[in-house]
Amino acid sequence: MGDSGEKLILYSYWRSTCSERARIALNLKGLDYEYKAVNLLKGEQSNPEFExxxxxxxxxxxxxxDVVVADSFAIILYLEDKYPQNPLLPQDLKKKALNLQIASIVSSSIQPLRSLTVLQYIEENLGSEKKLQWAQLQINKGFTALEKLLAGVAGKYATGDEVLLGDVFLAPQIYAGVKRFAIDMSNYPTLARLHEAYMELPAFQAALPERQPDAPSSP
Structure with a gap:
């Protein structure tokens, strides 16, 4: 519940890594919310009501x-300010900056370049083989940078032994890299180790794509 007594509402799509970030943050802060599915493959994001x-x-x-926030980064920072329990940003300025940097790499240098709209455009104009090659190129570029950034600072989690903002952004992107884009994680030992750690956390498990109410049923 929000502190107004009204249940929070999250408009989400099961396979969206941006939505998964928000779900993880809500779970980590122990916030109950109503899940409203927006089917991106059916174009429901263009419905006037959602617009x-x-x-x-x-x-x-x-x-x-009465507050409406879109964009996963803005949502998570809003939750951080309004619901300070289980903080996602540390007080230490160096560590805080590092977490913001990790989040920014994922949200601006990886995810948009392999987003659904980009991949659909590539597939329509260049073919499905080029679509996967493009996605892998962008993810590998970002993962290479993140591996170098974290190799000397990661603890149990990305920036130490506490789950923080960087982890919230990393987990969905690594999961998608492994499950959807056939990324060879042997090239990224730090990220691979973090992936295993995230998969053990209930707040992260509950946010996984296949556990969402709009995920397709297994055949």
């Missing part, structure tokens, strides 16, 4: 009483 929630027509979007 009122988020004019740029992306998920996720969060409704907290």
């Amino acid at each position: 009122k929630i988020n004019p740029v027509k992306y998920v996720p979007a969060l409704v907290d009483g």
Whole structure:
């Protein structure tokens, strides 16, 4: 529940890594929320009703009483400010900057370049083989940078032994790299180790794509 007594509402798509970030943050902070599915493959993000929630027509979007926040980064920072329990940003400025940097690499240098709209465009114009090659190129470029950034600082989690903002952004991207884009994680031992650690955490497990109400049923 939000502190207004109204249940938080998250507009989400099961396989969206951006939505998964928001789900993890909500889970880590122990916040109950209503899940409203937006089927990106059916174009539901372009429905006029959803466009009122988020004019740029992306998920996720969060409704907290009379506050509407779209964009996963903005949502998570809003949750951090309003619901300070289980903080995701440390007080130490160096570590805080590192967590913001990790989140930014994922959210601006990896995910948008292999987003659904980009991959659909590549597939339509260049073919499905080029689509996967493009996604792998962008993910590997980002993972190479992250591996170098974290190799000397990671503890149990990305920046130490506490789950923080960087982990919230890393976990969905690594999971997608492994499950959807056939990334060879042997090239990234630090990221591979973090992936295993995230998979043991209930807040992360509950946010996994296949555990969402709009995920397709197994055949």
